[in-house]
Amino acid sequence: MRKQQGYKTHTPILCCAQLLHTDLKMAFLLLMVMLTACAASPRDLSGKMFTFPQQTNTAHVRLTTSRQDFSAVTVCHRSFTDLKRDHALFSLATPSNQNEFLIFWSETNKEIHPHIRQGKTEYGGWDYKPNTWHSICTTWDSASGLVQLWFDGQPSTRRFISSGSNITGSPVIVLGQEQDSLGGGFDIKQSFVGMMTDVHMWNYVLSSCEIHNYVDELNFTPGNVLNWRALDFKITGKVLVEDQLIVCHS
Numbered sequence: 001m002r003k004q005q006g007y008k009t010h011t012p013i014l015c016c017a018q019l020l021h022t023d024l025k026m027a028f029l030l031l032m033v034m035l036t037a038c039a040a041s042p043r044d045l046s047g048k049m050f051t052f053p054q055q056t057n058t059a060h061v062r063l064t065t066s067r068q069d070f071s072a073v074t075v076c077h078r079s080f081t082d083l084k085r086d087h088a089l090f091s092l093a094t095p096s097n098q099n100e101f102l103i104f105w106s107e108t109n110k111e112i113h114p115h116i117r118q119g120k121t122e123y124g125g126w127d128y129k130p131n132t133w134h135s136i137c138t139t140w141d142s143a144s145g146l147v148q149l150w151f152d153g154q155p156s157t158r159r160f161i162s163s164g165s166n167i168t169g170s171p172v173i174v175l176g177q178e179q180d181s182l183g184g185g186f187d188i189k190q191s192f193v194g195m196m197t198d199v200h201m202w203n204y205v206l207s208s209c210e211i212h213n214y215v216d217e218l219n220f221t222p223g224n225v226l227n228w229r230a231l232d233f234k235i236t237g238k239v240l241v242e243d244q245l246i247v248c249h250s
Contacts (some may be wrong), residue, residue, distance in 0.1 A: 176192045216250050
């Protein structure tokens with residue numbers, strides 16, 4: 001009788017505890033699914049900018065794309081900085097090469113260095129003023145091997161850099177740092193400090209008219225690899241998403 005009474009007395013309590021545990025587990029799983037869905041959703045950053053407020057070898061923004069084969073590339077962005085040292089503006093690495101597509105400012109030579117595949121070239125003579133917004137577009141085509149830089153809408157000479165092979169492999173794309181290894185190897189003396197916005201990437205060479213439309217902030221075809229209006233990204237460290245600065249004139 002005592003055993004039966006004990007059994008009858010504790011059964012509802014055990015059932016309630018089990019149900020509560022199951023409900024909590026289901027709620028937790030549902031929350032994780034919702035958080036994962038939110039984190040994976042591309043975000044419209046129109047009118048926004050990334051602010052990199054301090055020199056660091058950790059803080060960066062990683063951009064995500066599903067594309068893994070590029071026979072041609074165009075990358076455009078706008079940046080604002082007062083740095084007086086070397087710094088990376090855009091870094092794309094693959095498992096086979098950490099400098100598959102790198103845009104780098106060399107303060108010593110006052111040059112912008114596009115690195116593509118295993119090659120590099122230098123473009124000087126640009127008025128890279130501090131505390132000023134600059135638009136920079138870089139194009140490359142594997143068939144011809146030619147690269148071209150557009151600085152605030154002005155084209156550079158077209159130069160040979162690398163031909164005959166595509167950029168292949170799962171890319172790791174980083175803003176704010178220069179990759180010396182896949183997704184890492186950051187050097188604090190090459191980090192970007194300032195603001196960056198309107199980052200787009202295409203898997204073809206953008207026409208000069210489209211580049212001018214981008215520079216003049218007119219209607220243009222958004223990037224089909226990276227699209228600022230639907231950007232899939234992850235922030236690591238102290239990087240802020242803020243309203244883009246607009247200069248007001250009285």
